[in-house]
Amino acid sequence: MIRTIPVTPFEGQKPGTSGLRKKTRVFMQPHYLECFVQAIFESVGGVAGKTLVIGGDGRFYNDRAVQIILAMAAGQGAVRAIVGQGGLLSTPAASHLIRLNKTDGGIILSASHNPGGEDADFGIKFNMPNGGPAPESVTEAMYAATCSIAEYTLFEAPDLDLDRIGKTSFGDMQVDIVDPVADYADLMESLFDFPAIRARFAAGFTMRFDAMCAITGPYAVELLENRLGAAKGTVTHATPLPDFGGMHPDPNPTWAHELMAEMMGEDGPDFGAASDGDGDRNMVLGRGVYVSPSDSLAVLAANAHLAPGYARGIAGIARSMPTSGAADRVAEAMGLPCFETPTGWKFFGNLLDAGRVTLCGEESFGTGSDHVREKDGLWAVLLWLNILAVRGQSVAGILADHWARFGRNYYSRHDFEAIEVAKADAMIVALRARLSDLSGQEVQGMTIRAADDFAYSDPVDGSVSKHQGIRILFEDGSRIVYRLSGTGTEGATLRVYLERYTPGTGDLQLDPQVALAPMIKAAQELAEIARHTGRDSPDVLT
Ligand code: VG1
Ligand code: CO
Numbered sequence: 001m002i003r004t005i006p007v008t009p010f011e012g013q014k015p016g017t018s019g020l021r022k023k024t025r026v027f028m029q030p031h032y033l034e035c036f037v038q039a040i041f042e043s044v045g046g047v048a049g050k051t052l053v054i055g056g057d058g059r060f061y062n063d064r065a066v067q068i069i070l071a072m073a074a075g076q077g078a079v080r081a082i083v084g085q086g087g088l089l090s091t092p093a094a095s096h097l098i099r100l101n102k103t104d105g106g107i108i109l110s111a112s113h114n115p116g117g118e119d120a121d122f123g124i125k126f127n128m129p130n131g132g133p134a135p136e137s138v139t140e141a142m143y144a145a146t147c148s149i150a151e152y153t154l155f156e157a158p159d160l161d162l163d164r165i166g167k168t169s170f171g172d173m174q175v176d177i178v179d180p181v182a183d184y185a186d187l188m189e190s191l192f193d194f195p196a197i198r199a200r201f202a203a204g205f206t207m208r209f210d211a212m213c214a215i216t217g218p219y220a221v222e223l224l225e226n227r228l229g230a231a232k233g234t235v236t237h238a239t240p241l242p243d244f245g246g247m248h249p250d251p252n253p254t255w256a257h258e259l260m261a262e263m264m265g266e267d268g269p270d271f272g273a274a275s276d277g278d279g280d281r282n283m284v285l286g287r288g289v290y291v292s293p294s295d296s297l298a299v300l301a302a303n304a305h306l307a308p309g310y311a312r313g314i315a316g317i318a319r320s321m322p323t324s325g326a327a328d329r330v331a332e333a334m335g336l337p338c339f340e341t342p343t344g345w346k347f348f349g350n351l352l353d354a355g356r357v358t359l360c361g362e363e364s365f366g367t368g369s370d371h372v373r374e375k376d377g378l379w380a381v382l383l384w385l386n387i388l389a390v391r392g393q394s395v396a397g398i399l400a401d402h403w404a405r406f407g408r409n410y411y412s413r414h415d416f417e418a419i420e421v422a423k424a425d426a427m428i429v430a431l432r433a434r435l436s437d438l439s440g441q442e443v444q445g446m447t448i449r450a451a452d453d454f455a456y457s458d459p460v461d462g463s464v465s466k467h468q469g470i471r472i473l474f475e476d477g478s479r480i481v482y483r484l485s486g487t488g489t490e491g492a493t494l495r496v497y498l499e500r501y502t503p504g505t506g507d508l509q510l511d512p513q514v515a516l517a518p519m520i521k522a523a524q525e526l527a528e529i530a531r532h533t534g535r536d537s538p539d540v541l542t
C-alpha cells in the first residue's frame with residue numbers, strides 16, 4: 001500500500017563536507033531520515049522511473065535505513081534498486097556500481113571515519129549518475145528542500161530480506177540484491193598487475209591490513225588473501241560490526257594504533273595498511289615507516305605508470321588545497337597539469353569527468369583515480385602493492401628515492417576537537433579580519449608573503465566556492481592553513497595544516513613535528529588558538 005505521511009521540517013539538515021552526519025539517535029527520531037531522503041529525491045527531480053544503488057558501511061541503523069529508503073523509492077515510482085547483500089556497500093564499491101550499471105545515482109549510508117553505534121554517528125549522502133558525491137549546487141537544493149518539506153510517500157510492506165542474493169520485487173520496483181564485493185574486486189583486478197603482486201606474496205612478502213571492524217574487511221579478504229595469495233589472517237578486524245567493535249575506524253597513527261605498533265616493531269611486516277568506516281580512506285606504512293597521505297599521493301602519481309591500468313600515463317593530478325604540494329612537484333617534473341580544489345571529494349568530480357586529471361588526493365588519507373568517482377582505500381593499497389612488486393624495493397626505499405628526487409614537503413595536520421562552536425567561529429572571524437594586514441609581517445623568524453581565504457572557481461563549470469580555508473603563505477614556501485571541519489557531529493573541530501619544503505639536498509629524515517616546530521608556534525601565535533579556545537595543544541596529530 002502506498003501511503004503519504006505529513007511532516008514538519010527538522011532544523012539543521014544541512015549536508016557538510018560529505019553528506020549529512022548526525023548522532024545516530026538524531027537519525028532514529030521518527031521521520032528524520034525520511035525527511036532527508038525526501039529532500040534528496042526532490043533535489044534530483046524525483047525518482048520516478050529511476051534506478052538507484054543503495055548500501056552502507058554496516059554501522060548501527062544501516063539495516064533500518066536501507067529498508068526505509070527502499071520503501072520510499074518503491075513508493076515514489078523508482079523502477080529498480082541495486083542493493084549490496086545485507087545492505088552493505090563500501091563507498092568506492094557503491095560508486096562503481098552506480099557507473100557500471102549506468103544508474104541514476106545512489107544513496108550511501110555512512111558517517112565514514114566517525115565512530116558507529118547507537119550512541120555514536122550516522123550519515124547519509126547522495127552520489128550522482130557519474131558515481132561521485134553530489135556537488136554543492138545539489139546539496140544546497142537538498143538543504144532548501146528540507147526546510148519546506150510537508151510530506152513524504154512510501155510503499156508500506158514488511159521488510160525485504162536483504163541477505164539473499166538475487167532479483168526480487170518490492171511493490172512495482174525491482175530489487176537486485178548483489179554481492180557487494182565481486183564487481184569491485186573485478187575492477188581492481190583489471191587495473192593492477194595481480195600476477196606480479198601474487199608472485200611477491202608467494203616469495204614471502206608480508207603484509208597486515210587492519211579493516212578496523214568496518215566495511216573493507218570482506219573486500220580486503222577477497223582481494224588480498226583470496227585473489228593475491230597473502231597469508232590467511234593478513235586482514236585483521238575483518239568482520240564489519242555495527243559499532244566497529246568499539247574501534248574508531250579512522251586510519252591514522254592515533255586511531256590505528258595496533259597497526260602502528262606492529263609496523264614500528266622489530267619484526268613488523270613489509271607493508272601495512274588500514275581503511276576507514278566506509279572504505280574510501282587509506283593509511284599506508286612500511287616496516288618502521290609511516291607514509292603521510294600527501295606523500296602517498298605524490299609517490300602514486302610518480303609511479304602509477306607501473307600499473308597496467310595507468311600504463312599510458314596520467315592526464316593530471318588534483319589535490320585538495322590543504323594537501324601538501326608534494327604532488328605539485330611530481331606534476332611539474334612530469335609536465336602534467338595540477339589542480340588545487342577545496343576539501344571534499346565532490347570537487348574532483350568535474351575534473352575527472354572532463355578527463356583533465358587521473359589521480360586525486362587529500363591529506364586526510366584519501367586517494368583515488370578516474371576508475372570511480374570517490375576516494376578509494378583498497379585501490380590505493382593495491383597500487384602501492386603493484387609499485388612495490390615492480391620496483392622490488394621497500395616502502396622506506398621508495399620514499400627515500402622520492403624525496404631525494406623531488407625534495408620533501410614536511411607536513412602535519414593538528415586537530416583541536418570538540419571546541420565550543422561560538423569560540424571556534426570567533427577565532428576564524430578574528431583571523432579573517434586580519435588577513436589583509438598580514439603580508440610582510442614576520443612571525444617566528446619567517447616572513448609572510450600572502451594571506452587569504454581560499455576561494456575556488458571550478459575550471460569546468462565555473463561554479464565558485466568561497467571560504468574554503470584560511471591560508472598563510474610564507475616567503476620560503478612554507479604554509480599554514482586553518483579550517484573548521486564539516487564532518488563532525490559535536491562542537492567544532494579546528495584543523496591546522498602545516499607544511500614546509502626541504503629540497504632533495506637538505507635534511508630529509510627529520511621527525512615532521514621537529515621540522516615544523518617554528519610553524520607550529522607561528523600557527524598558535526597568528527590565530528591565538530589558546531586565547532580563543534583555551535587549547536594550547538592538539539588532540540590528534542597526523
Ligand atoms: C574530512 C576531511 C576531508 C574529507 C572528508 C570526508 O572533512 O578533511 O578531506 O573529504 O572528511 O571524508 P572535514 O570537513 O571534517 O575536514 V570521509 O572518509 O569522512 O567521507
Ligand atoms: Co570515509
